[in-house]
Amino acid sequence: MSGFFTRERITAGHGYNRWLIPPAALAVHLCIGQAYAFSVFNEPLTRIIGVSQSAPDDWKLTTIGWIYSLAIVFLGLSAAFAGKWLEKVGPRRTMFTAACLFGGGFLLSAFGIKTHQIWLLYLGYGVLGGCGLGLGYVSPVSTLIKWFPDHRGMATGMAIMGFGGGAMIGAPLGVALMKHFQSATSVGVMEAFITMGVLYFISMVIGSLAIRIPAQDWKPQGWTPPAETKKMVTRRHVHIDQALMTPQFYLLWLILCLNVTAGIGILGQASVMIQEMFKGAITPEAAAGFVGLLSLFNMGGRFVWSSASDYLGRQNTYFLFFALGTFLYSMLPTFSGEGNIIMFIAAAAVILSMYGGGFATIPAYLADIFGTKFVGGIHGRLLTAWSTAGVLGPVLVNYIREYQISHGVAKADAYTTTLYIMACLLAVGFVCNLLMKEVHERHYMKHEDIDDPLQG
Amino acid sequence: MENSKQEKTERHTLLLVVFWAYVLIPLGWGVFQTFRKAMALFH
Numbered sequence: 001m002s003g004f005f006t007r008e009r010i011t012a013g014h015g016y017n018r019w020l021i022p023p024a025a026l027a028v029h030l031c032i033g034q035a036y037a038f039s040v041f042n043e044p045l046t047r048i049i050g051v052s053q054s055a056p057d058d059w060k061l062t063t064i065g066w067i068y069s070l071a072i073v074f075l076g077l078s079a080a081f082a083g084k085w086l087e088k089v090g091p092r093r094t095m096f097t098a099a100c101l102f103g104g105g106f107l108l109s110a111f112g113i114k115t116h117q118i119w120l121l122y123l124g125y126g127v128l129g130g131c132g133l134g135l136g137y138v139s140p141v142s143t144l145i146k147w148f149p150d151h152r153g154m155a156t157g158m159a160i161m162g163f164g165g166g167a168m169i170g171a172p173l174g175v176a177l178m179k180h181f182q183s184a185t186s187v188g189v190m191e192a193f194i195t196m197g198v199l200y201f202i203s204m205v206i207g208s209l210a211i212r213i214p215a216q217d218w219k220p221q222g223w224t225p226p227a228e229t230k231k232m233v234t235r236r237h238v239h240i241d242q243a244l245m246t247p248q249f250y251l252l253w254l255i256l257c258l259n260v261t262a263g264i265g266i267l268g269q270a271s272v273m274i275q276e277m278f279k280g281a282i283t284p285e286a287a288a289g290f291v292g293l294l295s296l297f298n299m300g301g302r303f304v305w306s307s308a309s310d311y312l313g314r315q316n317t318y319f320l321f322f323a324l325g326t327f328l329y330s331m332l333p334t335f336s337g338e339g340n341i342i343m344f345i346a347a348a349a350v351i352l353s354m355y356g357g358g359f360a361t362i363p364a365y366l367a368d369i370f371g372t373k374f375v376g377g378i379h380g381r382l383l384t385a386w387s388t389a390g391v392l393g394p395v396l397v398n399y400i401r402e403y404q405i406s407h408g409v410a411k412a413d414a415y416t417t418t419l420y421i422m423a424c425l426l427a428v429g430f431v432c433n434l435l436m437k438e439v440h441e442r443h444y445m446k447h448e449d450i451d452d453p454l455q456g
Numbered sequence: 457m458e459n460s461k462q463e464k465t466e467r468h469t470l471l472l473v474v475f476w477a478y479v480l481i482p483l484g485w486g487v488f489q490t491f492r493k494a495m496a497l498f499h
Contacts, residue, residue: 017468019476026479162479168486210475289497292490299487345497 027207033166074130076387083377105129106197142376157306263355264393305357
């Protein structure tokens with residue numbers, strides 16, 4: 001059985017069609033992307049005992065909020081700490097483990113709902129599910145980079161677009177399942193969790209069975225690596241541990257963290273923000289539509305921007321994100337003040353497309369700077385930036401808003417300072433990107449070290 | 457020999473179509489649901 005997972009077993013033979021790899025990666029990312037849609041369970045989870053309405057012993061919304069937060073923190077931690085392991089064992093074992101953890105997390109959480117033990121939900125969806133998210137996120141991406149050396153950005157965009165799309169499947173699926181299973185004695189969340197756990201497990205296992213890695217000397221048919229490498233694109237490799245010794249790693253960490261913090265600032269508050277900034281003009285239904293529109297741009301941006309980065313260059317793409325993002329963020333209060341809803345929506349949609357684009361382009365940026373050999377593990381370590389931003393973004397927006405309202409600022413104007421702060425964060429990101437240079441000679445692996453035992 | 461090569465190619469193409477459909481159909485459904493929700497913004 002253990003042989004089934006080995007790198008030798010999943011190394012593709014001659015003539016293997018590399019276009020079979022993106023759907024394998026998508027099969028995993030479309031599942032784990034459900035995490036973005038976890039909020040559809042929040043309100044029903046507060047009625048487990050009372051069913052029709054919350055009973056005194058039911059969980060509070062603040063208690064439930066920790067489940068998602070834990071999942072995002074463990075996404076970053078697992079991706080960071082399992083980096084070396086996933087490079088050693090290869091994508092099939094990693095993706096299979098992710099399937100067990102993510103699917104198992106749902107099942108354990110369902111048991112937690114049955115016995116009304118919140119810690120089982122923290123452990124199930126939060127810790128186990130979060131670890132499944134981390135492993136399932138990184139492994140297919142690094143595999144795709146190796147299969148598409150000619151279109152790294154497009155390849156990573158395809159998988160990471162799946163993560164954005166996963167929420168679009170997970171939200172209506174979760175709602176439909178709860179509706180199907182609800183009864184006089186149940187809100188239907190437990191049954192929905194069991195169904196989703198099994199479905200996601202099966203889909204992720206299919207992805208892990210289909211995944212292949214290219215042979216050592218493989219290259220796409222008709223493609224020859226350019227004789228002269230472009231600036232900021234290396235053909236050599238930096239070891240996973242050595243990458244942490246480079247300033248480039250920390251600059252990229254900041255670039256991701258700042259871009260994500262700014263995006264979450266809008267995404268997390270979009271519905272309330274647009275209703276308060278255009279009081280009376282935007283109904284709750286229209287605000288929900290605004291959130292949907294932003295999700296579409298978030299997903300589309302992942303594919304479009306990362307594919308564009310193959311032509312623009314990774315550094316230039318981030319320059320565009322940060323320059324345009326700073327300008328658009330600083331214009332949002334003006335559009336709101338003028339009552340210009342169309343421009344407000346358009347600007348927010350472009351900002352969200354760049355938020356998604358930032359996620360999808362970063363693995364290709366890493367591969368350009370550190371080489372492809374350990375890109376999965378290095379990407380995993382970089383994802384701690386996402387966990388940090390996941391906490392930082394909402395905290396910044398919520399606390400500044402609360403502070404302003406408590407000091408007499410009108411609700412419609414309470415977001416102005418926050419939006420300017422977000423613009424400043426993006427300006428800092430621009431500087432970090434400006435400081436990016438090629439890795440110093442001493443950090444690259446020597447030729448004789450390339451066949452590292454880490455590679456199994 | 458020629459026939460078996462052609463059969464293999466056809467099998468690969470079929471697998472490719474089926475596998476892409478397997479991921480694109482649910483994704484398309486999700487995008488459609490979200491698009492419908494987003495349309496409320498323009499009503």
